[in-house]
Amino acid sequence: MSDQLIVRVYNVGFGDCIFVKVPQEYEDGTGTTQTEARCMLIDCGSSDLPEGHVGPKGHALKDALHDVVEALPERMIEGQNRRVLDLLVLTHKHKDHMSGLVPDSLDPMWIERVWLSPLLYKKHKQAKGFRALQALNYRATMSLLERGFALTPQLRELWMMRMKNDDIEKNLKALPGKHNSGPLYVWRDLADQSKTEERLDAEEWLRLQPQLQELQFDEHTTTCAQMFREPGTSLRVLAPEWDIDGHYLNKGDEHYPALLASYAGDLDVDTQPIDYDRLLQMDERNREEAAAPRPAPAESERPNNISSADFRTLQDRLAYSALRFTAKEEGIKNNTSVVLLLEWRKRRLLFAGDLQWKEPSFLGKKIGGWDVMLDSEGASHLESPLDFFKVSHHGSENGTPYLEEGKAELEELGLLKEGGDTTIVLSVPHPSELISPSTGHRKLKWRPELIEWLEERGQVLRTYEPNDRTHPADHKFAIQVAFEAAPGWNP
Ligand SMILES: [Zn+2]
Ligand SMILES: [Zn+2]
Numbered sequence: 001m002s003d004q005l006i007v008r009v010y011n012v013g014f015g016d017c018i019f020v021k022v023p024q025e026y027e028d029g030t031g032t033t034q035t036e037a038r039c040m041l042i043d044c045g046s047s048d049l050p051e052g053h054v055g056p057k058g059h060a061l062k063d064a065l066h067d068v069v070e071a072l073p074e075r076m077i078e079g080q081n082r083r084v085l086d087l088l089v090l091t092h093k094h095k096d097h098m099s100g101l102v103p104d105s106l107d108p109m110w111i112e113r114v115w116l117s118p119l120l121y122k123k124h125k126q127a128k129g130f131r132a133l134q135a136l137n138y139r140a141t142m143s144l145l146e147r148g149f150a151l152t153p154q155l156r157e158l159w160m161m162r163m164k165n166d167d168i169e170k171n172l173k174a175l176p177g178k179h180n181s182g183p184l185y186v187w188r189d190l191a192d193q194s195k196t197e198e199r200l201d202a203e204e205w206l207r208l209q210p211q212l213q214e215l216q217f218d219e220h221t222t223t224c225a226q227m228f229r230e231p232g233t234s235l236r237v238l239a240p241e242w243d244i245d246g247h248y249l250n251k252g253d254e255h256y257p258a259l260l261a262s263y264a265g266d267l268d269v270d271t272q273p274i275d276y277d278r279l280l281q282m283d284e285r286n287r288e289e290a291a292a293p294r295p296a297p298a299e300s301e302r303p304n305n306i307s308s309a310d311f312r313t314l315q316d317r318l319a320y321s322a323l324r325f326t327a328k329e330e331g332i333k334n335n336t337s338v339v340l341l342l343e344w345r346k347r348r349l350l351f352a353g354d355l356q357w358k359e360p361s362f363l364g365k366k367i368g369g370w371d372v373m374l375d376s377e378g379a380s381h382l383e384s385p386l387d388f389f390k391v392s393h394h395g396s397e398n399g400t401p402y403l404e405e406g407k408a409e410l411e412e413l414g415l416l417k418e419g420g421d422t423t424i425v426l427s428v429p430h431p432s433e434l435i436s437p438s439t440g441h442r443k444l445k446w447r448p449e450l451i452e453w454l455e456e457r458g459q460v461l462r463t464y465e466p467n468d469r470t471h472p473a474d475h476k477f478a479i480q481v482a483f484e485a486a487p488g489w490n491p
Contacts, residue, residue, distance in 0.1 A: 004482040010064035011463045013429045015046030015096035017064045026229040040087040044100035061100040069108045082110035089115045091337040091353035101171040111177030118185040119336045129245035140322035150287040155323045184211045187242045188378050191217035222378040239339035239373040247372045248335045335369030345485035352392035357401040370401045382415045388423045395426040397447040422458030430464040
């Protein structure tokens with residue numbers, strides 16, 4: 001067991017919850033060989049499970065977290081024996097990646113480090129455009145609701161998928177561990193000290209010193225974590241890039257300049273918090289009112305200087321722009337997912353979050369997370385085949401660059417080889433659960449060609465078909481993959 005690297009991808013319905021246990025063997029400097037395991041959890045969420053829900057088979061996320069705690073090694077910390085999680089990574093701020101962050105689930109763990117996407121850094125100077133977009137979306141959605149309209153199913157789904165900002169911060173603070181000094185926002189060249197000092201504000205720079213000391217900057221300008229003691233084990237941050245507005249915001253879009261210009265001032269999300277509860281309550285109320293029989297609206301309910309037809313057009317426009325820009329905002333959250341490459345005894349494992357590609361490009365610039373990553377110097381790390389690949393964005397057609405120009409890029413890189421033996425994991429709910437019961441809307445677009453393309457490059461596993469980890473309640477609830485050192489590896 002201690003000679004195997006273990007990956008467990010839990011079946012949490014629509015969401016990601018991935019546990020990785022990395023065996024380590026090293027000389028401790030006194031000539032003694034030490035063995036231990038380092039553990040990390042990549043995401044912890046599900047969009048299917050209401051909080052506190054206990055179904056006939058328990059609560060999938062709680063079951064998963066319980067299993068993680070059992071697998072954690074014990075270490076003596078502050079005079080107590082603790083189950084230590086060395087690293088918790090939350091790739092991006094979507095419910096299906098973070099909703100398990102409720103303090104009572106994670107209480108028995110001691111968390112050493114928490115990594116987050118830089119999109120969550122509130123003082124981020126190169127994400128002002130993104131924040132303006134976010135504020136405009138909120139405003140467009142609210143103005144729709146204030147006019148008495150219910151959200152379209154698609155728009156409602158997008159709002160339901162969001163996470164409340166305050167919950168994340170509060171929940172993170174409540175988790176016991178050394179990370180309590182605050183999370184580390186990670187991006188590809190974070191370990192480039194001089195650039196990072198310029199980018200962060202002075203207080204943040206000081207606060208992060210202990211964590212920044214643990215990072216190395218490699219020859220391909222990629223940040224590499226030094227939390228592993230065994231030579232040759234590394235964890236690299238391949239994405240996202242620091243400059244959110246510069247890389248992921250489509251400034252060439254004809255609508256952007258007007259929209260951004262209409263937003264006055266330097267927006268700080270904190271000063272205008274999004275009131276999720278009010279928004280969703282208004283939507284409920286509008287929905288109920290629309291369903292109730294009632295007399296035709298009085299003339300006075302619409303502005304009297306435009307015709308009914310024009311009024312309808314205005315409403316349609318509002319609904320359209322709210323949907324369009326909210327969808328863009330969610331796309332940017334996916335595209336700025338933290339992407340990690342773990343290398344251990346010549347094994348290579350890639351965790352790609354919800355990265356997307358195929359974003360419409362304007363002015364010849366591609367803004368999908370994959371496009372940006374493949375264009376960066378860090379892409380050198382993607383030149384040889386993977387042993388394990390957590391497919392991005394739940395196998396959605398916009399999650400893997402395999403068609404058109406994208407295909408050539410991935411084929412050239414050799415990340416996934418035809419006839420290869422990569423273990424390819426899709427974190428997906430059962431296909432019958434893909435249609436949202438409340439909206440009838442399809443949550444993901446899968447393309448049979450993409451799945452076939454992946455199947456030609458390795459063994460494709462799906463989380464709704466768990467292969468291992470039988471729960472005490474007698475259901476299987478995780479895919480488990482174990483790796484030995486690769487042939488040819490010499491300690
Ligand atoms: Zn997701
Ligand atoms: Zn996402």
